């Protein structure tokens with residue numbers, strides 16, 4: 001794409017140290033683009049001694065010979081006023097300053113003398129300050145200015161033998177940071193570059209080939225762009241050289257608050273938490289002093305409040321009051337689409353399911369985060385508070401997830417930075433255990449509410465402490481209807497389900513470590529309650545919301561019995577207006593594992609969705625019949641790992657679509673699946689309603705001729721071409 005050239009007509013640029021190298025390249029480039037240029041050069045040598053006018057004059061001559069406008073200035077940058085005055089006297093204004101001038105006095109730290117230190121600070125840091133300060137009021141008055149500061153990798157990272165130079169060069173970055181803040185309101189933008197180029201300063205340490213490869217002309221383009229009025233960046237720090245350009249920023253570990261309320265912090269605690277303090281797996285990118293100190297100030301305020309509440313509670317000697325007074329620091333959780341996809345795998349989404357792209361492929365048009373993921377940002381609060389809640393003695397091997405309530409105030413974004421705050425809402429004495437209720441509010445970066453979670457954990461054996469048996473804070477469960485369910489869905493979990501789920505944040509060893517599980521009284525590690533929960537939420541959303549995750553409002557469950565990885569879950573569902581009541585069973589044992597549960601949707605499921613679910617349930621016999629038929633066909637029996645899609649037609653219109661995975665014997669209502677073999681079943685109106693109401697099963701409907709299976713022949717014909725692509 002052709003773009004307009006960056007011009008500087010009418011603008012005045014001052015480039016310090018412009019007699020050679022980088023400074024000269026900048027001066028020539030500004031002049032070629034229409035600027036009037038003050039070419040400053042003291043004419044000394046690279047260690048800062050000597051002076052002369054030749055270097056600056058030569059550059060001025062070169063500019064003028066090409067038809068450009070330039071004047072020379074031979075003053076030291078320490079006399080900044082004089083440099084700026086040259087611009088004002090000759091061109092009437094000053095728009096751009098490039099603080100390029102510099103010298104070197106390299107010495108290892110043991111050999112460095114006062115004068116080596118002082119001269120470097122004077123030329124680099126004080127010189128930059130003097131020139132910039134002289135230009136500043138003129139730029140403020142005209143409401144326009146562009147300042148380029150020059151630092152060095154030696155300053156940013158340190159370099160042997162350059163203590164004086166490193167200190168001055170990083171000082172310049174500090175100066176630029178503050179000036180970028182102070183200049184912004186007057187349109188004075190300040191950016192810093194750390195260039196590497198073959199110049200008088202570097203040719204002493206580089207080969208000729210390197211000097212040639214690192215031409216100053218490969219750096220000047222960024223100086224030109226940062227100096228142009230079309231560039232609105234300020235406060236940036238860039239590394240440049242050989243035509244390579246990159247921006248630097250600060251990165252901070254997530255950090256850890258080590259002090260508890262009323263605790264005197266000691267150095268051992270710092271030592272013992274060193275890994276957490278220095279863990280860069282989770283980071284933030286502070287950009288301002290507010291970003292840097294905000295968190296510390298917030299934590300300090302929360303701490304003061306917590307300390308007062310804890311002291312008041314301790315005076316009562318009531319364990320429940322003490323637990324309720326506990327305050328944990330707010331927990332940040334940053335996630336990306338990758339985390340949402342990992343979670344989806346953890347709660348059983350599989351590429352075998354028709355709607356899987358929606359949850360496993362970030363480029364899918366309808367990419368969605370499963371609403372039960374809303375528990376994940378809050379989980380950090382539980383981990384943070386483990387072992388810290390006063391009043392109640394908690395054995396970590398005896399904690400079981402008791403109940404869960406989750407409400408979403410808006411659909412979960414596909415990525416984000418969320419903050420959760422936590423309080424112990426109540427503690428109940430259930431005799432066989434203590435039941436702790438935690439209320440956790442989660443907000444987004446704008447402070448808008450995203451989710452509310454109520455976790456309840458049952459601490460086996462921690463009962464009988466004389467606390468209340470019930471709490472008005474607890475979100476109530478619902479009764480399971482006595483009628484047959486309106487829909488169900490079955491799904492076998494993977495033997496690795498817990499290992500996969502724990503990667504989303506619940507690292508409780510109970511779910512992976514056999515010896516830890518044994519301490520809790522389990523023969524093998526058990527599945528996370530929230531993993532079973534995630535499966536059930538998916539089942540309800542697929543059966544009654546056509547997987548439209550925006551319809552989700554809230555969910556409540558009670559975990560009644562543990563589930564083992566590899567077991568088959570069966571979610572049974574009943575529709576009650578906008579509310580879908582459900583319970584979950586383990587097929588292998590027929591145990592109910594989730595009870596009293598419901599999901600509230602934002603609107604009642606459509607009749608079509610309802611019909612689909614009803615058909616799904618009432619026609620199990622039909623699927624079984626189809627599977628039997630398929631197996632009895634000689635071609636199919638050889639290759640039963642096919643995926644079939646059935647379009648259920650009623651009065652000429654498709655009323656439902658089912659996909660069946662023959663190998664896994666799993667049936668999914670919902671979207672057509674590409675590559676699946678197709679078969680159209682036609683039902684008369686009566687047949688359809690009879691099947692929905694349970695009067696007629698698929699087998700009898702087929703045998704009596706009320707159900708026509710038109711696609712069977714087509715299915716057999718297509719089989720050979722379809723099977724390879726529909727393999728599991």
Ligand SMILES: CCCCCCC[C@@H](O)CC(=O)SCCNC(=O)CCNC(=O)[C@H](O)C(C)(C)COP(=O)(O)OP(=O)(O)OC[C@H]1O[C@@H](n2cnc3c(N)ncnc32)[C@H](O)[C@@H]1OP(=O)(O)O
Nearest residue numbers: 382386400401402403430432458508528529559560561562
């Ligand atoms: C790391 C720190 C943060 C940790 C957060 C969680 C981390 C996760 O990693 C942990 C997990 O995921 S564990 C796996 C999921 N959970 C389970 O498997 C628990 C299954 N439930 C049970 O085993 C029993 O219900 C059991 C054992 C909970 C209770 O059984 P019993 O002791 O036999 O109780 P029962 O006699 O039936 O009832 C006594 C009173 O307690 C109430 N109650 C029962 N089950 C409850 C439950 N699940 N949640 C809440 N309350 C429950 C009963 O209503 C009864 O109360 P009341 O007497 O007032 O009627």
